[in-house]
Amino acid sequence: MTSRPRFATDVNYANGTAALALFGVLAWTFVNADFLPPLGFGEGEVTRSIGFAMFDMLELIPDGHGETEGFLVAFIVIAVVLDAALDGAVMLARREGEDESLVTALADGGRRLTTRERDGLDDSGPAADSGPDPAADSWEGED
Amino acid sequence: MAIVTQYYLVLSAAVFCIGVYGILTRSNALMFLMSVELLLNAANINLVAFSFYYGNLTGQVFTLFTMALAAAEVAVGIGIILVLYRNFEDIDVTKAATMRW
Numbered sequence A: 001m002t003s004r005p006r007f008a009t010d011v012n013y014a015n016g017t018a019a020l021a022l023f024g025v026l027a028w029t030f031v032n033a034d035f036l037p038p039l040g041f042g043e044g045e046v047t048r049s050i051g052f053a054m055f056d057m058l059e060l061i062p063d064g065h066g067e068t069e070g071f072l073v074a075f076i077v078i079a080v081v082l083d084a085a086l087d088g089a090v091m092l093a094r095r096e097g098e099d100e101s102l103v104t105a106l107a108d109g110g111r112r113l114t115t116r117e118r119d120g121l122d123d124s125g126p127a128a129d130s131g132p133d134p135a136a137d138s139w140e141g142e143d
Numbered sequence B: 001m002a003i004v005t006q007y008y009l010v011l012s013a014a015v016f017c018i019g020v021y022g023i024l025t026r027s028n029a030l031m032f033l034m035s036v037e038l039l040l041n042a043a044n045i046n047l048v049a050f051s052f053y054y055g056n057l058t059g060q061v062f063t064l065f066t067m068a069l070a071a072a073e074v075a076v077g078i079g080i081i082l083v084l085y086r087n088f089e090d091i092d093v094t095k096a097a098t099m100r101w
Helices: A013-031 A046-054 A072-093 A134-138 B005-025 B029-054 B058-088
Strands: none
Touching: A013 B005, A046 B058, A072 B058, B005 B029, B029 B058
16 A cells, blocks of 8 residues: 555535634734834844844844843743653654664654565565555554 | 735734634644644744834744744654554544543
8 A cells, every 4th residue: 555645535624614714704803903004123133133132132132123021041941842842752752662762763654564565475565556455454463 | 115014914814724724624633733833823923023013022032932832842743643653553633532542
């Protein structure tokens, strides 16, 4: 069985109309809202000021860029969270059992061998597109 | 010439509703993950638009943190999807109806 992409056939279009209705309401509200012209940032590089704000160097930010607080603590916290997320992802992806190597986290899970392939009778590679192979159900493994 | 704020809000609403549409119509966990990403990015567009509207940088800096949080969320989400596939041999979210199996 190949795994080429196909059009989704299990799409629930009836639920999707709720999202379209939501967009209608939101767009109608926003188009009819009254906004003043935006103040903007005036002179000075915005990107540079973002860097200064992120590392608590507020005195270097030009006056035209408004009152900005420092974000150094948030920066450190996010760095820790990203590190924890990386560890969590590796922990989740690691296969329990005999093989604890990191390689299993990078593999795609593979596909079940047919009975013929497992016995070494069929070395022609993946079968042509013939739908689910009934012989694959005879695979005996831990579940 | 500055773009009026309403256009940013309509763009943000469109991105948000595409994300909601994806969550409501699909049952594939990867599609869910991508749709949640669209929801987060719609919020980011709003933060940047109002940052420009008020001439205050805080919204833009906050957007960077939101993006980092989104990356962390995707890392954990993909790990969960891997476990889902391993245990149910499918990533259809409607099939994972039990906490223990």
